[in-house]
Amino acid sequence: xxxxxxxxxxxxxxxxxxxxxxxxxxxxxxxxxxxxxxxxxxxxxxxxxxxxxxxxxxxxxxxxxxxxxxxxxxxxxxxxxxxxxxxxxxxxxxxxxxxxxxxxxxxxxxxxxxxxxxxxxxxxxxxxxxxxxxxxxxxxxxxxxxxxxxxxxxxxxxxxxxxxxxxxxxxxxxxxxxxxxxxxxxxxxxxxxxxxxxxxxxxxxxxxxxxxxxxxxxxxxxxxxxxxxxxxxxxxxxxxxxxxxxxxxxxxxxxxxxxxxxxxxxxxxxxxxxxxxxxxxxxxxxxxxxxxxxxxxxxxxxxxxxxxxxxxxxxxxxxxxxxxxxxxxxxxxxxxxxxxxxxxxxxxxxxxxxxxxxxxxxxxxxxxxxxxxxxxxxxxxxxxxxxxxxxxxxxxxxxxxxxxxxxxxxxxxxxxxxxxxxxxxxxxxxxxxxxxxxxxxxxxxxxxxxxxxxxxxxxxxxxxxxxxxxxxxxxxxxxxxxxxxxxxxxxxxxxxxxxxxxxxxxxxxxxxxxxxxx
Amino acid sequence: xxxxxxxxxxxxxxxxxxxxxxxxxxxxxxxxxxxxxxxxxxxxxxxxxxxxxxxxxxxxxxxxxxxxxxxxxxxxxxxxxxxxxxxxxxxxxxxxxx
Numbered sequence: 001x002x003x004x005x006x007x008x009x010x011x012x013x014x015x016x017x018x019x020x021x022x023x024x025x026x027x028x029x030x031x032x033x034x035x036x037x038x039x040x041x042x043x044x045x046x047x048x049x050x051x052x053x054x055x056x057x058x059x060x061x062x063x064x065x066x067x068x069x070x071x072x073x074x075x076x077x078x079x080x081x082x083x084x085x086x087x088x089x090x091x092x093x094x095x096x097x098x099x100x101x102x103x104x105x106x107x108x109x110x111x112x113x114x115x116x117x118x119x120x121x122x123x124x125x126x127x128x129x130x131x132x133x134x135x136x137x138x139x140x141x142x143x144x145x146x147x148x149x150x151x152x153x154x155x156x157x158x159x160x161x162x163x164x165x166x167x168x169x170x171x172x173x174x175x176x177x178x179x180x181x182x183x184x185x186x187x188x189x190x191x192x193x194x195x196x197x198x199x200x201x202x203x204x205x206x207x208x209x210x211x212x213x214x215x216x217x218x219x220x221x222x223x224x225x226x227x228x229x230x231x232x233x234x235x236x237x238x239x240x241x242x243x244x245x246x247x248x249x250x251x252x253x254x255x256x257x258x259x260x261x262x263x264x265x266x267x268x269x270x271x272x273x274x275x276x277x278x279x280x281x282x283x284x285x286x287x288x289x290x291x292x293x294x295x296x297x298x299x300x301x302x303x304x305x306x307x308x309x310x311x312x313x314x315x316x317x318x319x320x321x322x323x324x325x326x327x328x329x330x331x332x333x334x335x336x337x338x339x340x341x342x343x344x345x346x347x348x349x350x351x352x353x354x355x356x357x358x359x360x361x362x363x364x365x366x367x368x369x370x371x372x373x374x375x376x377x378x379x380x381x382x383x384x385x386x387x388x389x390x391x392x393x394x395x396x397x398x399x400x401x402x403x404x405x406x407x408x409x410x411x412x413x414x415x416x417x418x419x420x421x422x423x424x425x426x427x428x429x430x431x432x433x434x435x436x437x438x439x440x441x442x443x444x445x446x447x448x449x450x451x452x453x454x455x456x457x458x459x460x461x462x463x464x465x466x467x468x469x470x471x472x473x474x475x476x477x478x479x480x481x482x483x484x485x486x487x488x489x490x491x492x493x494x495x496x497x498x499x500x501x502x503x504x505x506x507x508x509x510x511x512x513x514x515x516x517x518x
Numbered sequence: 519x520x521x522x523x524x525x526x527x528x529x530x531x532x533x534x535x536x537x538x539x540x541x542x543x544x545x546x547x548x549x550x551x552x553x554x555x556x557x558x559x560x561x562x563x564x565x566x567x568x569x570x571x572x573x574x575x576x577x578x579x580x581x582x583x584x585x586x587x588x589x590x591x592x593x594x595x596x597x598x599x600x601x602x603x604x605x606x607x608x609x610x611x612x613x614x615x616x
Contacts, residue, residue, distance in 0.1 A: 112594040205574045219573055248580045249573070318557035329534060336535065338609055340598035346537075351610045354535065362537035370536055375550060377530045378522060387561045394564035396571040433552055449574025475575055 006034040007510070010175040011501075014084050014232040017178060021083045024068060028061035028083030032127045035085050039129065039176045041508035047151045048161075048171035049130045050090050053097050057085060057127035064125050079124035081235060086121060087177035089168045090131035091138050092223065093212045094118050097128075101214050102136040102146040102164075105364030106341045115212020116247070117181060117223055117240040124239050129177050132167030136366045137332065138188055138216045140164050141438040144429055145368045152425070153196060155465055155504050159422040162192030162438075168226045169196040174507055179236050180226040185216050186320055187418075187442025189224050190454035194417035194468020197456045197500045199485075201225050201233045202442075204475050205449035206251035208237065209244030217327035218249075220320075220446040228501060230455055230485040234262040237478065253476055261479035262486040268302035270484065273410030277313045278441045284420045286460025290467040291416045294457050297491040298414075298484075308409050310402035312395065313444055319395035320443045321436060322379045322388050329376030332369065336360065371432065400448045407474045412484050415441050417454040417468030445472055453481040455489055456500040466500065522554045523547060 004012075009031060012020070020026045036054050043049050064083035067074050093099045093111035095118075100106045114122070121128060135145035143151040143166030151166040153159040154174040161170040168180035169192030182189035184202035193200025201224045208223045215221060225236035237258050244250045272295075279291055299305050337343035337360030338353075344363040346355045365373070379388040406413055418438055428435045445452035450472055457469035469488065473480040493499055505511065524547040531538045531546075538546065592605045601608040 109598050112590055112597055206577075245582050249575070249577065251575065312563065315560055315563040318560040319563075321553065321557050322560060333534075337600055338607055339595075341600070343600035345610075353609045353612045355537075356610050357535040358532075358537040361535055365536065370538075371546065371549060371553075373534050373536065374527060374530045374546060375553060377534045378526070378550070378554070381530070381533075388557070390570060391561040391564060392557075393570035393572055394568040395560055396574075397568050398564055400571060400574075432549055433556055436553075447574070 006037060009034045010038050010178075012178070013229045014081060014178040014227060014235060015229065017084050018080050018235075021064075021068070022080075028064045028127065029058060031083065032057050032061040032085045032129070035129055035177060038508070042174055043176060045152065045157055045507055046154055046170050046174050046176070047149055048132055048167045048174065048176055049087070050100060050102070050133050050148055050167070051097050052130040053128050056096055057129050060125055060127040061085070079239070081239060082125040083127070084178060085127040085129045087129045087132050087168060087171045087180040088118070089134055089165050089180065089182050091134055091183050091214050092117060092181060093214065094128070094131070097131055099131065099214070100148070101138070102134040102148060103364065103366070103369070104147045104342060105335050105360070107147075109341050113212065116209035116244045118212065120240050126239070132165070132171050132180060134167055135164035136369050137214065138164040138183055138185060139328070139368050139372055141187070141191060141435050142425075142428065143167060144425060145366055147366055150425055153422045154507060155197065156422065159424055159465070160195070162195040162418070162422065164188040165192045165200075165226065169193055169198050169200065172196075172198045172226050172228055173501060173504065178228065179232060181240070182224055182226045183213050184222050184224055184446065185220045186324065186446050187439040189226060190442050190452055190468065190470060191418045191438055193226065193454040194470075195422040195466060197466035197504065199227045199230055199233050199456070200454045201237060201481070202445060202452045203237055203241065203255070203478050204251065204451045206249050207253070207255050207451070207478060208241045209247040209250050211244055211246040215331040217324040218331065219327060220324060222446070228499065230453070230482060230489045231259070231262045233453070234258040234482045251476070255478060257479045258482050262482040264483045265487065266302065267298060267484055267487045270303045270412065271306055271410040272298055272303045272484070273306050273308040273406055273413045275313070275406065275413050275415050276307055276309045277311070278415035282419055282440075283416055284460060284462070286462045287416045287418070287420060287467045289461060290457040290459075291469060294469050294488055294492070295414070297495070298488060301487060301491060306410055308406040308413065310399070310406055310444070312398035312402050315395045316399055316444045316447055317436065317440055319392035319399075320447060321375070322392035323396065325372040325376030326379045326389050327376070328372045329380065332373055335364065368432070396447050399444055403444070403448050403450060403474070411473070412480050413472040415470050415472075417441060417470040421460045421463055421465035421467060441470060448475070450475050451478040451481055453485045455485050456492070458492065458496070458500065459503065522550050
């Protein structure tokens with residue numbers, strides 16, 4: 001057995017790492033240390049991590065190694081992913097590490113409890129490498145709204161890694177972690193996946209417990225996997241999914257055929273629907289080209305391509321920007337300087353609790369969070385409620401009906417994940433509306449509660465940056481996405497001669513070696 | 519639908535307990551006017567016959583057994599509080615002095 005150096009080790013997929021750990025060709029401490037070394041080497045450039053959890057991660061890794069070395073029933077009972085490290089979006093609460101939600105208002109706060117998904121990671125004995133950067137309270141599409149500075153795209157450090165889960169996507173793309181957890185309210189797992197050349201899955205609403213994910217918009221939020229391969233996301237969703245009595249919206253369906261679906265290996269006879277409204281005008285030419293290429297590959301593999309129309313999608317973005325801020329204004333009312341986090345006292349005048357709350361929230365929240373709270377307060381206020389929030393909820397029904405009609409004609413739907421490749425840092429920061437348009441193709445899935453997967457579709461000709469392909473399936477049919485996604489991934493990788501991320505530029509100390517690549 | 523103006527934003531900021539400077543109110547009013555204008559079409563999208571959807575996956579009557587589960591100790595609950603006193607959250611006056 002040839003021994004892998006650290007650079008090769010960190011490039012293995014989670015499934016490959018799991019196999020090598022099970023075969024005892026490598027230890028979890030070696031793997032975890034290799035990732036911690038990589039973080040130390042490149043995160044100064046990428047800024048994907050807000051907190052690195054080295055001590056605990058190595059302790060968990062050592063525990064897994066000891067169990068494996070001892071053998072017997074306990075070793076047999078280890079989860080397949082035991083010892084495979086993971087990064088966690090800093091919107092998900094964890095005992096023993098700070099949770100900031102990317103906001104000053106929670107700086108230094110430690111949760112007294114673990115999110116359900118964290119309990120599941122701990123039960124599977126997956127070392128948690130640390131907490132990843134995000135737009136404040138997951139509000140944004142570029143990670144520039146983090147109070148702790150932007151994360152940079154590993155493909156081009158002057159560009160955004162998408163958002164809000166730019167930290168998780170960049171960490172996986174930069175080989176700082178093999179897996180990560182994200183949250184997706186309007187595209188925050190899928191759009192960062194698209195622009196960083198990684199895989200991101202938003203499961204069916206309720207397929208993964210939201211308990212312990214700091215709520216942004218409760219009827220839209222969903223925790224899901226971030227990875228470098230489709231199979232890895234399937235493996236991770238099976239770890240974190242399942243019914244949770246602590247989340248009343250959690251589904252009782254099993255979702256236990258995802259890994260098997262990813263290993264199916266064919267799409268013969270499947271009907272794949274192109275959504276007429278989600279490509280063409282407004283989509284970058286290079287995005288459109290890669291999208292068309294994926295359609296050709298699926299057709300060659302035996303899938304039938306049909307066109308479907310979802311006429312009400314033109315209202316989706318508007319309805320989303322009424323429903324989401326309405327729920328935000330309610331969910332974020334709890335950050336008031338009383339029970340946790342920051343408290344700021346007014347500089348002068350009477351010291352009442354209301355004035356303390358107003359001063360605390362003024363100092364603790366960033367501009368985008370304030371914009372959304374004000375917008376939501378407006379949409380819910382007397383006299384506007386029916387016209388805004390009420391109408392938006394009706395649009396939600398229309399979007400669901402569009403999907404119902406589309407899924408009567410196709411097994412899965414396909415579109416580009418985002419209309420463009422990664423834009424430059426700062427480019428859209430002063431234009432909230434332009435920023436919101438990044439999520440035009442991802443929002444409908446959240447509105448309808450259906451699953452959506454983004455996988456790398458290649459590089460755009462004009463800028464050499466990653467393009468994402470989005471697959472959508474009916475609610476509870478997450479397995480279909482893993483099946484089609486894994487087939488498309490293997491067809492594309494065959495064409496590229498390897499994974500897309502092999503084409504990403506070198507980072508850290510390896511990038512300074514003249515002409516070298518490792 | 520009426521456009522959103524600076525006075526509206528000032529009122530909403532008071533309701534939402536967010537102190538805003540004059541400069542912030544000006545900027546926020548301009549930005550929100552653009553956003554509100556862009557979402558206006560939503561109110562014309564659906565007729566009266568379309569029911570509202572508040573939750574993406576219909577579930578009803580989600581119950582669990584009424585048994586005492588894990589609860590935090592007062593110490594745990596207060597662990598992140600900016601100020602506390604004798605096992606309670608401590609806050610400034612909740613009523614104006616006058």
